[in-house]
Amino acid sequence: MSGRIVILVVKVEHLSKRYGPFAAVDDVSFSVEEGEVVAVLGPNGAGKTTMMRMLTGFLAPTAGSAEICGVSVMTNRISAAEQMGYLPENCPLYEGMTPLGMLEFFGRARGLASEKLRKRIKEVSGLCGITEVLGKKVEHLSRGYRQRSAMACAMLHEPKLLILDEPTSGLDPNQIREVRSTLKEIGRTRTILFSTHVLQEVTAIATRVILISAGKLVFDGTPEELSEKGGAGKDGMDQAFHILTGAQKT
Numbered sequence: 001m002s003g004r005i006v007i008l009v010v011k012v013e014h015l016s017k018r019y020g021p022f023a024a025v026d027d028v029s030f031s032v033e034e035g036e037v038v039a040v041l042g043p044n045g046a047g048k049t050t051m052m053r054m055l056t057g058f059l060a061p062t063a064g065s066a067e068i069c070g071v072s073v074m075t076n077r078i079s080a081a082e083q084m085g086y087l088p089e090n091c092p093l094y095e096g097m098t099p100l101g102m103l104e105f106f107g108r109a110r111g112l113a114s115e116k117l118r119k120r121i122k123e124v125s126g127l128c129g130i131t132e133v134l135g136k137k138v139e140h141l142s143r144g145y146r147q148r149s150a151m152a153c154a155m156l157h158e159p160k161l162l163i164l165d166e167p168t169s170g171l172d173p174n175q176i177r178e179v180r181s182t183l184k185e186i187g188r189t190r191t192i193l194f195s196t197h198v199l200q201e202v203t204a205i206a207t208r209v210i211l212i213s214a215g216k217l218v219f220d221g222t223p224e225e226l227s228e229k230g231g232a233g234k235d236g237m238d239q240a241f242h243i244l245t246g247a248q249k250t
Contacts, residue, residue: 015064039206085154144175
């Protein structure tokens, strides 16, 4: 025995969401350990966003359960939310505010004392690479800076888990590179669960990948193990993705 203490940050059991006869998420179970950077991979329409919304308490499941740091999202949503930072896809920001203004606003809403808030703003601004734009209005920021500003807001209260839904969606190649670099840095000290349909995102950031197709979990393992399922060569992950999700209409 290794003696390693396993701390579960996320525990999902038989989670399902149905809309009449259609199952957006179908009996999904998995767990995420402290320190993991887990990609929820799948084609568009696979059920990734629906699952993220259930994990964050924004959407009630039809069946099953989800816990964040041992707290049930279904029965104690507020306490569970305190343990996580959530960045939805195309996160809306206050256009007329500055990143600094938003951080101060969210910090006060979270009940952070002034001294603690100033310290955290400095820390997350540096980590997310937005220090130089703190005083600029959001409406004048590039999409990349907007995304990193939203990440800083999500991390302000030092959550144990960061949940990101398609964090590089709509970014240009340079902005994607910057956001990936930011996520790799954040992943050194935080547990991250992020959704994506981009294979390069998995290889660039994730230590583990959960593959969803048509609402079902079809693979759970490391990026290397997923690539091996597609055979030898640089296109192994692409082949594995096609094999495991080929039945889903895209």
